[in-house]
Amino acid sequence: MDSVITIPALGDNLMYLVRCGRNDSFVVDPSDASLVSMILKKQGLSLKAILLTHHHWDHTAGASELKRRTGCEVIAGDGGRSRDVDKAVENGQILTMGNAKIQVLATPGHTRASVCYYMQPSNDGRGGFLWTGDTLFVGGCGRIFECDPGTMWESLLKLASLPDDALVYCGHDYTLENYEFALSIEPDNEVVKRRLDEVKQAQRRGEQTVPSNISQEKATNPFLRAGAPELKAALGMADAPAVEVFAELRRRKDVF
Numbered sequence: 001m002d003s004v005i006t007i008p009a010l011g012d013n014l015m016y017l018v019r020c021g022r023n024d025s026f027v028v029d030p031s032d033a034s035l036v037s038m039i040l041k042k043q044g045l046s047l048k049a050i051l052l053t054h055h056h057w058d059h060t061a062g063a064s065e066l067k068r069r070t071g072c073e074v075i076a077g078d079g080g081r082s083r084d085v086d087k088a089v090e091n092g093q094i095l096t097m098g099n100a101k102i103q104v105l106a107t108p109g110h111t112r113a114s115v116c117y118y119m120q121p122s123n124d125g126r127g128g129f130l131w132t133g134d135t136l137f138v139g140g141c142g143r144i145f146e147c148d149p150g151t152m153w154e155s156l157l158k159l160a161s162l163p164d165d166a167l168v169y170c171g172h173d174y175t176l177e178n179y180e181f182a183l184s185i186e187p188d189n190e191v192v193k194r195r196l197d198e199v200k201q202a203q204r205r206g207e208q209t210v211p212s213n214i215s216q217e218k219a220t221n222p223f224l225r226a227g228a229p230e231l232k233a234a235l236g237m238a239d240a241p242a243v244e245v246f247a248e249l250r251r252r253k254d255v256f
């Protein structure tokens, strides 16, 4: 069995159930307790923890109920604002979940307390896996609600510095729209054109477009490419610092 089970919920949200031992598991951003419970039962898994990337209801709505049903621990970034949170975590902290080691990465921007979780590669060849919530999407990034663009940019750079092969599991499937936006900025970018084609084909076959990996995001995600000369030129901002290019991209995406 694959160690990560992707569970679509609420239309375009993605929840992730992760096996971290023979019968143990944790879940990332459970918005639907019934759906998670059903899959736990089907897979014969016991739930040890809920990892929340941020406090928005579409990432947390199932946490109370799951905690009540299973007695699991609820983990979130410091200041995560949910009364269900048992453990507030900080940047750099390592969580041990069964046989998995998970590093907490503070990534403020979408919300002040947003965190991402990086499951480090293990001896049995698993990992690294990165859960990004609404900070980094395949081909895009989250809206900036509680911080300034510079803060979000620093958070994205932190994620981009992870190993190239780390798989990116984000909180929503916005992949198609994100690549359409990328192509609206750089209509002649062949790599992005190819990616958009691949995504359309995958969706026609009913396949998921998540996960991606860090290497692919660095090559095709316009928000991670804000420092690239071609992208700066496409925006008419050849001499601007990357953070200003990033802020302009985010402004344009907000009204795309």
Ligand SMILES: [Zn+2]
Residues within 6 Å of the ligand: 054, 056, 110, 134
């Ligand atoms: Zn959110």
